[in-house]
Amino acid sequence: MPLLNTATLLTDAVDRGTGLAAVNLVNLESAEAITEAANRTGLPIVLQISQNCVQYHGGRLRPLAAAAAALAESSSANIALHLDHAEDPILAHEAIALGFGSVMYDGAALPYDDNVRTTREVIAHAHDRGVIVEAELGEIGGKDGAHAPGVRTDPGEAASFVADTGVDALAVAVGSSHAMTSRDAALDMGLIARLRSAVPVPLVLHGSSGVSDAGIRAAVRAGITKVNVATHLNGFFTRGVRDALSEDDALVDMRKYLGPGREAMTAGTMHLLRVLSLAPTPSEPSSRDSGMMVRSAPAS
Numbered sequence: 001m002p003l004l005n006t007a008t009l010l011t012d013a014v015d016r017g018t019g020l021a022a023v024n025l026v027n028l029e030s031a032e033a034i035t036e037a038a039n040r041t042g043l044p045i046v047l048q049i050s051q052n053c054v055q056y057h058g059g060r061l062r063p064l065a066a067a068a069a070a071l072a073e074s075s076s077a078n079i080a081l082h083l084d085h086a087e088d089p090i091l092a093h094e095a096i097a098l099g100f101g102s103v104m105y106d107g108a109a110l111p112y113d114d115n116v117r118t119t120r121e122v123i124a125h126a127h128d129r130g131v132i133v134e135a136e137l138g139e140i141g142g143k144d145g146a147h148a149p150g151v152r153t154d155p156g157e158a159a160s161f162v163a164d165t166g167v168d169a170l171a172v173a174v175g176s177s178h179a180m181t182s183r184d185a186a187l188d189m190g191l192i193a194r195l196r197s198a199v200p201v202p203l204v205l206h207g208s209s210g211v212s213d214a215g216i217r218a219a220v221r222a223g224i225t226k227v228n229v230a231t232h233l234n235g236f237f238t239r240g241v242r243d244a245l246s247e248d249d250a251l252v253d254m255r256k257y258l259g260p261g262r263e264a265m266t267a268g269t270m271h272l273l274r275v276l277s278l279a280p281t282p283s284e285p286s287s288r289d290s291g292m293m294v295r296s297a298p299a300s
């Protein structure tokens, strides 16, 4: 079906009290893995493209966006497209013109007043075109390796920020950090609950790769709605590729290793979707589930 507005998926998740998975693609195969996970589970998902990913592809957003939209259209699942961590308002405008359902404008590194002013400008442009905006307050650690974890979003400041900007979803710093490869981050559930009470818009958890399944479920129950995951699922893809390559030194056909990577990421994403649905879930896929070539279980 056609791409949905992210607002629809967020509202549905809030109404159901479940989490909404938002997973970053980096290439066609990872975009296929994410949409296939939604197809197989019948659960909604947000496909995300980050500004860093756009830079990796030579600054070109359009080819990735077109592929993501085409995959969503050929899918039976509810899928929205989101621009992740745009620090450049011009890129946000481009995404809006390309049909994204939401954009994250990340002004968290700016002083509070500048963050409010620039976020407002992006929101005015987006809302005129029916697109919602996510912003970040409290600078979640780990982005570009520049920020140490330990920062927390203050509920009072969060309430003021939402009121001052009119932002539609808020990424909060509650103990997770970007790009973690171990899943031992301890989230502050009490702070999530206080933020949930203080802020009228859906809360977004970034750096979720460092959080265990149980931690993610508890965070959703405490008040998180959108859960962003990149590194943890990249790990599935990469282990699938590595295993295929290490089993055959003579392998040259890219499909023979990208295919297992894609299948491993599909299985990992299906598991994440089930965790976020809060339905009882079996343990995470590990060795050779669904015929894929994954030798080792993901970190923890």
Ligand SMILES: [Zn+2]
Pocket: 085, 178, 206, 207, 228
């Ligand atoms: Zn993030």
